[in-house]
Amino acid sequence: MTLVSIITPSYNQAAYLEQAILSVLNQDHPCIEYIVIDGASTDNSAGIIKKHESRLAYWASEKDNGQADAINKGFARATGDVIAWLNSDDYYLAGTVSAAVKIFEEHPGVVLVYGNMLAVDEHGKTFNTLNYRQLTLEDLLCFQIIGQPAVFMRRSVLGKTSGLDPAFHFLLDHYLWIQIARHGKILHANQTWAAARYHAEAKNRAKAAEFGREAFCILEKVKQDEYLAPLLAGVSRRARASAHRVDARYLLDGGQAAAALSAWMRALIIHPPTALARMNLFISAVLNLLGLGKLRGAVLKRREARQG
Secondary structure, eight states: OOOOEEHHHHHEOOOHHHHHHHHHTTOSSSSSEEEEEEEEOOHHHHHHHHHGGHHHHHHHHOOOHHHHHHHHHHHHHHHSEEEEEOOOOOOTTTTTHHHHHHHHHTTTEEEEEEEEEEEEOTOOOOOEOOOOOOOHHHHHHOOOOOGGEEEEEHHHHHSSSOOOOOOOOSSSSHHHHHHHTTTSSEEEEEEEEEEOOOOOOOOHHHHTHHHHHHHHHHHHHTTOOHHHHHHHTTTTHHHHHHHHHHHHHHHHHHTTTHHHHHHHHHHHOHHHHHHHHHHHHHHHHHHHHTOOHHHHHHHHHHHHHHHH
């Protein structure tokens, strides 16, 4: 039976932590090694973890150097053939782990699998479903983003990477997917596996401007990699435009409409198809600048109603 190691990093997320923990402990896969690394939270996180400690392989509550450091600590302790991490404000859907294991067993050459993902609010109400497609390494270099909570990887291949780069705080997962994808095939499963929670304290809202900066840092690191650099050169314009588009998306999420529009226009100049594929960013930025942001809100509410 395949052992799956799952790590949950957490810091002051008591409002959501227990749902994350239970979503792992209630999976139907019988062989899960669950590790919780808390960064010395000052809320009731430690009490919640202790409540379930008999079913945990390991847990600690101590100061660390951020999310990457916490997850890397979990990686170092993990012994499973398959490994994943689940942030404390996200959660798995029923049957997720067994579905991921089945794919690995059926496809021995696959190094990473990823499913689709729900986007939920602070109350757990779904407002969007993120359906991904099959991606290549070149797609990852062009910032085609995968929903991190719905990703599982082989530990044997994770061991060939340097783990999560502590210099990254926002796109740390994406850079790791790039490192892993250079060692084999990644595979999309058209199944919904997890829910990512969007709330006011989440990084995508609170520190939106940092995402774009890290996208450009990733491009610089890739340029220094003798294997990845030639692949990047082949999609250079698309990749640079995609970095600006990532910047536009998160700036918009962070309420910086003018900066988002500027980033989208840079993407348009560099590689028009990349920008035009996300015309919604342009439209939303313009509406916000015109004081018509409520129209965007109405559209989102209609989408939420359809999700029901």
